[in-house]
Amino acid sequence: MKRLFNLAIGALMLLLISGITTQVKAQVYGEFDTVRVVQSLYEPLAVPDGQNGVVELTRDEFGLPPNFNVADYDNGYARIDIGFEFEFNGEVYDKLWININGFVTFGKKENNVIQFPPFLPPTYQEGLFLDANAYPVNVIAPFWGDHYYRSLTDMNSRGFKPSKIYYKTDGDMLIVEWKDLNINYSYQGKDLKNSIGNFQVKLFKSQDPYSKQGDIEFHYGTVGGNPYLSDTDDERINTKGATIGIKGEGKIVGEDADYMNAFINDVYLFNNPSVPASAVSTSTITSNDWPPTTIKEAKFYFKGFKSFNIEEWWGDGDVDFSKAPNPKHPWGLAEQNRFVTVNDARLIMKSIATEIPLDPIRRRAAYHGDVNHNGRYYYDVNSVVQWIPTKSKHYADDLPSEVSSVKQILFYANEYDAALILSYMAVKIPELPWLLDTLVIKGKVSDMERMDVAVANIESLGNGLYRVPVYLNQDADAAVGVSVKFDAQIIAVDGNMMATHTSNKVFLAGADEYKSNEPVAYITLRTDSKYLTLSDITVNDVKQISKKYSLNNEEITSLSVATITNPVEKNNANFVVNVPVEGNYTLSVYDVLGNQIAIVANGNFGIGSHVINFDATSLNSGAYFFKFEGENGIATGKMIVK
Numbered sequence: 001m002k003r004l005f006n007l008a009i010g011a012l013m014l015l016l017i018s019g020i021t022t023q024v025k026a027q028v029y030g031e032f033d034t035v036r037v038v039q040s041l042y043e044p045l046a047v048p049d050g051q052n053g054v055v056e057l058t059r060d061e062f063g064l065p066p067n068f069n070v071a072d073y074d075n076g077y078a079r080i081d082i083g084f085e086f087e088f089n090g091e092v093y094d095k096l097w098i099n100i101n102g103f104v105t106f107g108k109k110e111n112n113v114i115q116f117p118p119f120l121p122p123t124y125q126e127g128l129f130l131d132a133n134a135y136p137v138n139v140i141a142p143f144w145g146d147h148y149y150r151s152l153t154d155m156n157s158r159g160f161k162p163s164k165i166y167y168k169t170d171g172d173m174l175i176v177e178w179k180d181l182n183i184n185y186s187y188q189g190k191d192l193k194n195s196i197g198n199f200q201v202k203l204f205k206s207q208d209p210y211s212k213q214g215d216i217e218f219h220y221g222t223v224g225g226n227p228y229l230s231d232t233d234d235e236r237i238n239t240k241g242a243t244i245g246i247k248g249e250g251k252i253v254g255e256d257a258d259y260m261n262a263f264i265n266d267v268y269l270f271n272n273p274s275v276p277a278s279a280v281s282t283s284t285i286t287s288n289d290w291p292p293t294t295i296k297e298a299k300f301y302f303k304g305f306k307s308f309n310i311e312e313w314w315g316d317g318d319v320d321f322s323k324a325p326n327p328k329h330p331w332g333l334a335e336q337n338r339f340v341t342v343n344d345a346r347l348i349m350k351s352i353a354t355e356i357p358l359d360p361i362r363r364r365a366a367y368h369g370d371v372n373h374n375g376r377y378y379y380d381v382n383s384v385v386q387w388i389p390t391k392s393k394h395y396a397d398d399l400p401s402e403v404s405s406v407k408q409i410l411f412y413a414n415e416y417d418a419a420l421i422l423s424y425m426a427v428k429i430p431e432l433p434w435l436l437d438t439l440v441i442k443g444k445v446s447d448m449e450r451m452d453v454a455v456a457n458i459e460s461l462g463n464g465l466y467r468v469p470v471y472l473n474q475d476a477d478a479a480v481g482v483s484v485k486f487d488a489q490i491i492a493v494d495g496n497m498m499a500t501h502t503s504n505k506v507f508l509a510g511a512d513e514y515k516s517n518e519p520v521a522y523i524t525l526r527t528d529s530k531y532l533t534l535s536d537i538t539v540n541d542v543k544q545i546s547k548k549y550s551l552n553n554e555e556i557t558s559l560s561v562a563t564i565t566n567p568v569e570k571n572n573a574n575f576v577v578n579v580p581v582e583g584n585y586t587l588s589v590y591d592v593l594g595n596q597i598a599i600v601a602n603g604n605f606g607i608g609s610h611v612i613n614f615d616a617t618s619l620n621s622g623a624y625f626f627k628f629e630g631e632n633g634i635a636t637g638k639m640i641v642k
Contacts, residue, residue, distance in 0.1 A: 078165075161196050419509040566639050579605045
């Protein structure tokens with residue numbers, strides 16, 4: 001058993017190492033839509049008068065953890081009630097800390113206990129982008145800089161304008177406002193008394209009864225305008241270097257935190273089309289002008305995704321979130337045999353073929369697709385993928401010591417997971433997840449470990465094109481997932497298994513009764529070599545040895561035509577033609593009565609083998625004939641359209 005699993009981990013590493021790093025989404029990036037810039041007038045909170053629900057937080061209410069018994073007007077926190085439940089980064093909170101330096105934080109929640117936010121180091125503004133114990137996590141930062149809460153004493157003795165920090169909650173929205181805050185107050189040893197700003201953060205209660213994931217808004221008012229300046233005071237305003245965005249907890253890759261930088265928004269991306277949308281989780285752009293939205297009288301808006309908050313069981317097979325609120329399918333599919341569908345398997349196979357992994361974050365697509373529970377991994381301090389070499393019932397069990405947060409754990413699903421989903425749908429296994437040693441499918445584990453693939457009866461289509469049948473080395477009545485790399489260009493794959501492919505890799509998934517003397521798939525490929533090598537072979541997550549086969553490369557001496565697959569799919573009825581003499585040729589399709597119904601190609605063809613695409617969606621299912629004719633004769637054939 002252990003050897004089987006270790007081989008599986010090695011196989012998965014080979015699949016992932018080629019490019020998954022660039023595809024990983026940060027945790028909060030997957031929780032919110034693209035940052036939007038929305039035109040809107042700034043509306044300051046009214047001065048508290050006991051009637052509007054506005055609460056003023058005095059300077060002495062801001063302290064430092066863990067006791068908060070000493071006031072701090074530079075870096076202090078004050079804790080408040082949100083007024084409703086708000087989900088952020090996968091946890092639900094009803095309280096948060098407001099920091100003088102232009103951000104709020106929910107703190108880190110472990111075992112339902114919220115930890116205190118940390119003291120802030122001298123360069124704490126960079127904490128939005130970095131993962132370190134000195135920086136707060138689960139942060140919402142409308143203008144995170146080096147700010148100071150000024151008092152009436154500062155005004156009377158030194159000419160500062162007094163600051164205020166307010167909040168208001170009505171059960172559906174929380175507003176936190178920093179009013180006349182002395183922002184980035186010191187520059188080159190000088191007090192910038194005129195550097196005062198007004199800004200807000202708003203949290204909106206989710207109106208979805210199945211999710212606490214609400215929206216977030218940053219809004220910006222006036223800056224400058226201190227009426228208490230003397231003739232000798234520095235009038236400059238410093239709005240540079242502040243960080244604006246939201247941050248989760250736990251690094252995903254290297255030292256970077258998981259964050260969304262508000263400066264990479266819909267307006268910015270529209271004006272900079274060469275910048276990828278993923279820059280929102282990698283860019284470290286900071287503030288410059290005021291307001292930072294670039295469009296005057298505007299706000300940053302983070303719209304929360306409501307459909308990613310269903311946890312249920314790890315590996316339940318619901319890759320497309322059929323049971324989540326507002327899905328593509330009708331909601332309310334509570335029973336597993338209703339929400340696990342062929343589409344879940346297809347999404348896994350598509351992700352492999354496109355080399356764009358499913359969203360790997362906890363509770364997301366790959367988390368539900370990892371039905372075999374062997375896809376947990378994380379990035380170590382050197383940004384190297386590390387697999388967790390145990391199968392556990394719960395995703396948070398058996399984590400190594402260097403993993404500081406479950407938010408660092410990522411998930412991967414492959415063709416064997418897709419095969420297990422198909423096996424569940426075929427009622428070959430009673431439930432998902434499928435855990436080794438807790439559920440036995442038909443056949444011994446030792447038999448499954450020895451399962452391998454082979455090719456035989458290779459058919460030459462001429463001029464470097466071959467049709468390669470793929471066989472299993474033993475009979476099987478179970479889930480089968482296969483991954484094979486060919487040293488050739490793959491043109492098409494067909495057979496009785498769900499199949500996808502890249503330019504040189506084939507992935508198969510199925511759950512049927514398979515015979516060792518019957519091909520499970522046919523691979524059409526192109527190569528100029530005399531040999532065909534199969535490598536990186538995995539069958540049901542077990543790595544197998546490479547194999548090499550001899551090919552019979554024959555020179556094209558006659559005109560020929562064939563469909564790449566037969567029967568053919570209506571949207572994939574491709575032909576391969578072999579031309580021994582250059583000239584004009586026509587490829588036509590006829591019905592069984594001899595009526596010409598389509599001219600697929602008509603033009604000059606050079607010597608060699610050519611693949612011709614044909615869209616047969618207008619054809620009815622049934623039998624058809626085709627004819628390829630030109631200067632060197634006529635070739636015909638028959639095809640079945642599904």
